[in-house]
Amino acid sequence: MTTTKESAVSGRPLIGVSTYLESTVSWGVWQLPAALLPAGYPRLVRAAGGLTAMLPPDDPAHAAAVVARLDGVVVAGGPDVEPERYGAVRDPRTGPPARERDAWESALVEAALASGTPLLGICRGMQLMNVALGGTLVQHLDGHVVRTGVFGTHAVKPVPGTLYESIVPDASTDVPTYHHQAVDRLGRDLVVSAYAEDGTVEALELPAPAWALGVQWHPEMGEDARVMAALVRAAS
Template identity: 60%
Template sequence: MDRRPFIGVSTYLVDASWSDWRSRRVALVPERYTAYVRDSGGIAVLLPPDAPERAPEVLARLDALVIAGGPDIDPAYYGRPRHPLTDVDSPERDVWETALVRAALAAGMPMLGICRGMQVLNVVCGGTLVQHLPDVVSPDVHAGSPGRYGAHSVRPVPGTLLGGLLPESELVVPTFHHQAVDRLGDGLRVSAHAPDGTVEAVEGPGFALGVQWHPEQGEDLRVMQALVRAATAARTVPLEAVPLEAVSG
């Protein structure tokens, strides 16, 4: 029996409060990511930060990888001093996600980086980041407002993977970021721009795609549906159905 592909989604550690519990350390990711995977035909598997050497073992159990959005990656990873407005507060996430991306690239696993995830992909490939976009583009249309996503247009590059998935010359996307690609990483190419020239998507060999916007916050499933298709095509050993009596005790 065939199955829907397992899509690993990176999570992060924060202090949260709920019910009778206060300031408990939790691993979480916004529910829109898991809904995005589910609505596109995949099964989301949450990946809390772990030891980097375990990344290949984790990915061996999955069919594709999503690196979610979030705070800025430490600029030490690309050899730059920290900008005063760089938001670095997730060292365990930096270690884990860079290990996941390296392992996925080495294995040729289909991968999608969203916002921060695209930046991690670029940094892992040797690229650098603009640490605060308002320093180089004006007006700033990329960041939205506190607690709310913004929207702006992007222009996919014809002839790229993304250009094939989104063939329109321009489309409006949900956005919330203040950093972007500066020097492009080795083996990557740009596959979308904003009208102000900001890099909005990059891609590498196979299905290694990063988008600077937040597709999980909108209704357009095409990018994730393509990842699910790529994961299904790449899977060589389908999971066999397990008889109910084997697991019912």
């Protein structure tokens, strides 16, 4: 893996991105368990001026050592966070647990916050940031501005004076989205920095001096690199 020292020499910060973990993936003649990352993530990091390191699930005890080698951390989208992690009874519409990812990515969030490493949570990543800081989730959205469970676009509006608003100052921005769950009670010290038209929390963040931002949508599915570019600048 490229070290932080090497990334500094290249002038491109090293951004670690957590991965999916699938029990069976097919390619060629192979059908094997795999840690994988949709190509949109490294494409977006590259467009923003960074280098990508994949962070497959590992022993949570190693998270701080891994984060120490990185300039920034992205917790990617994926399956539902296990509701037991925030003290909720499982809704029958909640997906199957992904305990290895939950444990590993929670440790990455905690290590990034403890070390002051810039942190970006995307969709599930934003929800996990909220849970890691003691918040809770809505396990299934009904009547959202886009149909739940399908890809679409909808508008988000920034909250004035927030980090997100300084990155994307547009009064309203259409974003690529796939919604199933959402933030309910906010975690410790988190503030909302963008909403959908129906009031759904679409971005949250920690106040300065921390650089920790979560977005509910999927910037890797679009062409707007401003949020990732802001992470890369912070990581520089």
